Amino acid sequence: MTKKINRQTALRALVGVGGTLPVLGQERSKKELKEFQEEFSVAWRRSLDYSLTIIGQMPEEHLDFHYTPEAMTFRGQFVHCIVFTAMQFAGRFDIPNPYDTKNDWQKLSKAQLIEEMKGFYAWVEKVVGELPADRLARHEGYAGGKIQAWRFFYAMENHIIHHRGQAICYLRLKGVTPEGYVGW
Template sequence: MSQAHSQDQTIPTFLEKWQNSKAYLLEVAEAMPLEQYDYKPTSREMTFVAQLLHIQQNMEWLGETYFNTPKREPITDTDLKVQTITNLSNAFDMVSEAIKNTPPEDLNTKVAFFAGEKSKLQILNLLQDHVTHHRGQLIVYLNLNHIEPPSYRGW
């Protein structure tokens, strides 16, 4: 398979996984009752809602910094759970839109990153890895509260 053909598949493949990742994380966020959004299993861990906010902020930071997504003001709502889920959903959509508009060859572009120079393809991988890492922690939070997590999807 040629490198050009492989690159042509990278963005659609990422976007399919990203949409499934979004649906899965939003199901996790929905599963926790609002009363437990401040739950954290140990003093050195983030609360459930802080984990979700951290995921959202990381998507916004990486999207704005490396894929020119426009900065958005978060939605405010009197219901913390609704607000959190809406803002998470919007952050996923923001990244999706930016990646859809990224030329495949742009993924080879090297960018400055705190861990050293990285390609934009590596930033895409980081976006997904970061969501996966923290979603895994949130699933533990659900289990510790005797809440059955949503069924796994990894595609």
């Protein structure tokens, strides 16, 4: 008989603990949630810096580049990050989506895309900073399980990291050597 192992079970086995790992299931106090908001804001600003670095390296004439017809364009990678993340946050936290009615994304110049990214990152930072601790602590469905809402911010950042990584590959395919990584 083959037993399926999920991520949490595997991690427990690797570190030899029988209980829930703190990083996976720890309840956060109001103080810790405030610390999360501050920490996330710092990391989020660094993420903006790196996203702008990547966008800035692609020549304007290659914003519509994609390596196969079904792949997103370089511009589309970042537009998707904005639209998808805003939709997720707006729906999850029952807040207005500032990108709900925008539909001319594929016409953005490089300078306009950069400004949209700055506005988007500022909006997310405002959202995370204004949510009350009890809302951040609430458990809700995510990826077939439940997580506290504060963890959803990291899930969305991970999504952006994925698409930014795709954009880095696009740079290389266009002969651009990406600038170094910008970490926390």
